[in-house]
Amino acid sequence: MNFKSDINNDIKFLAKSEIRLKILSELYKQPNNVRGIVKKTKITYSSVSSNIGKLEKNNHIQKINKRYHISPMAEVYLKSLMDFKNSMDLVSDYDAFWDNHNLNQLSIDSVKSITDLKNCALIEATPTEIFKTHNTIKQQMVTSKSVKAVFPYLHPEYPKLIERVLENNGTVELIIPQSIFQELFFKINGDIRRPAVKSKKLRVFKFKDELNLYLSICDENIGLGLFKNDGSFDQNRILVSNDEQSGKWAEKLFEHVKHQVI
Amino acid sequence: MTSTETREQINKEFSGIKYILTSGMRSRLLLAIYDGPKNLDDLRNVLKKPSATILHGLKELENNNLIKKVNKQYELTSNGYLITVNMVKLVENWYAVNKSKAFWNNHDLSDIPDDVLKNVYLLKDAEYIHSTTSDLSNAFNSYLKLISKAKTLKIILPIYSEKHLKHLVKLLDENKLENLELTIDREILNSMKSNADLKKSLVENEKVKIKITKQKVRLFLTISEEFMSLTLFFKDGHYDDSQILIAKDENALTWAFGLINHY
Numbered sequence: 001m002n003f004k005s006d007i008n009n010d011i012k013f014l015a016k017s018e019i020r021l022k023i024l025s026e027l028y029k030q031p032n033n034v035r036g037i038v039k040k041t042k043i044t045y046s047s048v049s050s051n052i053g054k055l056e057k058n059n060h061i062q063k064i065n066k067r068y069h070i071s072p073m074a075e076v077y078l079k080s081l082m083d084f085k086n087s088m089d090l091v092s093d094y095d096a097f098w099d100n101h102n103l104n105q106l107s108i109d110s111v112k113s114i115t116d117l118k119n120c121a122l123i124e125a126t127p128t129e130i131f132k133t134h135n136t137i138k139q140q141m142v143t144s145k146s147v148k149a150v151f152p153y154l155h156p157e158y159p160k161l162i163e164r165v166l167e168n169n170g171t172v173e174l175i176i177p178q179s180i181f182q183e184l185f186f187k188i189n190g191d192i193r194r195p196a197v198k199s200k201k202l203r204v205f206k207f208k209d210e211l212n213l214y215l216s217i218c219d220e221n222i223g224l225g226l227f228k229n230d231g232s233f234d235q236n237r238i239l240v241s242n243d244e245q246s247g248k249w250a251e252k253l254f255e256h257v258k259h260q261v262i
Numbered sequence: 263m264t265s266t267e268t269r270e271q272i273n274k275e276f277s278g279i280k281y282i283l284t285s286g287m288r289s290r291l292l293l294a295i296y297d298g299p300k301n302l303d304d305l306r307n308v309l310k311k312p313s314a315t316i317l318h319g320l321k322e323l324e325n326n327n328l329i330k331k332v333n334k335q336y337e338l339t340s341n342g343y344l345i346t347v348n349m350v351k352l353v354e355n356w357y358a359v360n361k362s363k364a365f366w367n368n369h370d371l372s373d374i375p376d377d378v379l380k381n382v383y384l385l386k387d388a389e390y391i392h393s394t395t396s397d398l399s400n401a402f403n404s405y406l407k408l409i410s411k412a413k414t415l416k417i418i419l420p421i422y423s424e425k426h427l428k429h430l431v432k433l434l435d436e437n438k439l440e441n442l443e444l445t446i447d448r449e450i451l452n453s454m455k456s457n458a459d460l461k462k463s464l465v466e467n468e469k470v471k472i473k474i475t476k477q478k479v480r481l482f483l484t485i486s487e488e489f490m491s492l493t494l495f496f497k498d499g500h501y502d503d504s505q506i507l508i509a510k511d512e513n514a515l516t517w518a519f520g521l522i523n524h525y
Binding site (some may be wrong): 072073076080083084085087088092095097098099102103109114229 | 277284
């Protein structure tokens, strides 16, 4: 773990100065001269000029034809720092969602790529709409052709929802705790269930241990829900997202959980 | 003076990362606790700092809801866990780039998408090989050695080089190479087609699958079951065959697949 403290100085050099980061972000967008940067960032000339000097000395930027260019390596540094910044923003913006919640079911890879969720939205139940989270999920599911989901608990509406997707000739892939299997599986209308199982349009995997995660992947959206540290599911909050990146993130997480089924 | 408004706005934008990354004490405490819950004694041993300093840092992290004290042990909160994992990733990204500084700093990275570039930590065990004045083809020879053992190769090939293609044809003819997937642009395909030998032995070979990219891709990526290798272009648009990045671990292969799947 020795390399960590070594590199910290270099990371610190950039992280310490918001002005340097701002200058690098500008130069990443396009090469520029001092005056141009001053105009874009509204930072004073003297401040830009002195920090340009420091960045140049550290090989983060180079002067080519009167303009400063960000070096390829500094570009990686900057993107990496921005990614870290985005991860911190994601944590603080949705503090209520993460704080005091159990993250054990998330793979380390999904935590490392948590910024894939950066365009998500938090859906919270309100006193006038206490079932808002469930209703949101329900809406996503009934209009979807393909549904993949990790259901950690049994909601009385699940069987009907699954039937509806199957009736529309969709496919459903579920991961559920062994303990609710009987209860959920056989509540699905047999006339719909049996042919669907046969044609692999319905696949249900049993998870042996506790399942501390809610995840749904529909055609257009994904939904993510967590358990609180006290062991109860947080029914009042889900993160939803509809971009491609979050879709891929959710697929990977789904596969990760699927690897652990019986 | 930079106006207070501008300054405040910029400060606000980056205050979070500054808080974590510029304090050696805070970042080291998070890393130490991330390795496993620890009490004050453990932390003093790991960090080699006086209790007062450590307690001060712990208090700050606790106030920011990044760590919590449970039965005299400090552990990460869920927020602390998310942030620390991502901080480790940042540090590893930095490390991976620094390790092959000359490689990353000399080349045009614009065809490596952001999502792939920000996971460059996956290449932290990669080795960077460069040609020297005494051995001008060191990088190329290392490459030949690697592909000679492969059964399957997936290649983003951005250059029309008979030197490279000749070797691939040879491997196919000798039946060492069973599957070859080439990702190339139209211009390279046309060049290959205009050479009768290559047309027959590559373009029309059933062991070869060709994927056409819409634009030119300025990176040379090779993936087999066993290794990945990457060579790049200079900023001025010229291909650089003197420097190659090679890795044989699973993380690097994951990274390479992320890159090839993008095209």
